[in-house]
Amino acid sequence: MKILILGSGGREHAFAWKIAQSPLCTALFIAPGNAGTSQVAQNVAIEATDFDRLADFIAANEIELVVVGPEAPLVAGFTDFMRQHPTLNHVRVVGPDKAGAALEGSKDFAKQFMMRHGIPTAAYRSFDSSNLEEGIAYLATLQAPYVLKADGLAAGKGVLIINDLAEAQAALREMIAEAKFGAASATVVVEQFLRGIELSVFVLTDGKDYCLLPAAKDYKRIGEGDTGLNTGGMGAVSPVPFANEEFLKKVEERIVKPTLAGLQKEGIDYVGFIFIGLMNVGGEPYVIEYNVRMGDPETEVVIPRIKTDLLTLLDAASRRRLAQAAFEIDSRTAVTVMLVSGGYPEAFEKGKPISGLDRIGEVTAFHAGTKQQGETVVTAGGRVIALTALADSMQEALQRSYRAAETITYEGKYYRRDIGRDLMA
Known part of the structure; x- marks a missing residue:
């Protein structure tokens, strides 16, 4: 093929x-x-x-x-x-x-979809230039922190979580009236803040049947202890210890099945991946967002745990025969640590030569932002390389990934040293 x-x-x-x-x-x-x-x-x-x-x-x-x-x-x-x-x-x-991709392409559409099909999510209201002042007043009725989401695609930067009311109101005005995120923030979803632990669940579907892929948890902030600016993702872990069989059963019954049934009911022919960003609130799952593709860097820990031939699964999904496909998951833990460019997620330089890739042993280096320049591999993005290790324990997998992170060198290299630490307490 x-x-x-x-x-x-x-x-x-x-x-x-x-x-x-x-x-x-x-x-x-x-x-x-x-x-x-x-x-x-x-x-x-x-x-x-x-x-x-x-x-x-x-x-x-x-x-x-x-x-x-x-x-x-x-x-x-x-x-x-x-x-x-x-x-x-x-x-x-x-x-x-395109109709199915609106689950990610429009946060307002996704929220309305969840409401129509009884899928648990945070309370919300949407605002645009026609009712901006209502939005300013609505924020004053909420408790901090305030969650503002640009409706459209904003390269992972369209979600703001703000603790101060006046700052949140100013941000809403900036997003809508001043097009902070361009056309993506012409409409803004203002959402109730959910307190809990985040994780991601992934589904491959042929439009009717589905495979529930391994769950993962990623780490978005640039700084250790989840501090600093949001990034595309600084690392990930799979499986997620708190996402036990009972919790994942709730996810499947309350979220996965109603999502697929909702797509069918609305005549949306959906073949592909659904990334469900979840919040575990006291053992109850709530949807934060849908993505219509696999996450990154979650893919770098989910894919290595799939023992089945991935191409047979993708082929079966594309032929509407997923129900007939075998599916097996590796029980070991996968972790990935992301090496990024100095200055990321703000201004950073590219073209820095990378060395040590041939000395990382059993760790797999998944390139995120690299380019071949003659015989040399150089940096070509903010996120550079995800270093993935599989092991019988999370501790062992992390040790392997971090050894590889120390081995690889380039000017300005940075990585978080606390990936998975919160799950080992």
Whole structure:
């Protein structure tokens, strides 16, 4: 089978690493990819949102299956583009259509969807330029902290959690009236703050049947002890010790099944991944957000724990035959520690040579922001490399990842040294 993966981050490297191991895989391409993906697949210099050039490549290389990594091409309608293409509509795509991608593309749509289908989530109201003053007044009725979410995609930066009322009101005005996040914050969701522990649950569905993938917990803040600015993710752990069988059963019955039933009821043909961001509030699950793809860096701990041939699962989902697919999870713990560029998530420099990648032993390096420059791998993003280890205990897995983090060197290297520590108390 000839496969094309869209994307260029750690998530896509993890997909490529796993798919390349499948005997079903005869050719594997990734657009645009990075220095790491080039070790297991053929990089293609086409951006994931350049649909016309992708179509030409798919036709020329007789691609049979496209796996969409990031959200942007899905929200922009890549799956619809392929289904409606006069000569490529036979090519199967793992990724929802534009209607399904609205679960991530519009937080207001997602909240309304949850309300319609009785899925537990925080109370909320949405505001835009027509009722901005109502929003200012509504904030005054809430207790701190105040949660403001840009409705559209904002590259992971559109969620603000603010403790001061006046600051929150100013931020709401800035988001809507001054377009702080561009068109993404033309509408803003103001949400009740939920106190609890976050985790992520992942589902692969063919539109009817589903596989519940391993749960994971990621670490978003740049600083240790969950301090400082939000990032795309500084590390992740799977499994999550507090997400026991009883809790995950609640997630499945109250959230996963109603979500899939809701999609079917609304006529949304959803083939692909659903990332469910959850808050465990006193043992009860509440949905914080939906994403319509796998998370990053969670993918870097979820994929290594899937013992089943991933390509057989993706192929089955794309053919609407997921119910017939075998599925097995590795019981060991996976952890990943993200190495980032100095200055990230604010201004940072690129092009720093990376050394030590050949000396990390049994740890897998999933490249997030790297580029090949001649014989040298250099930094090319804020998040650079996710270092993933599998072991019988979390402590052992963390020791392995941190040894690798010390071994790899480049100018400005930074990583959090407390990944998983809160789960070992």
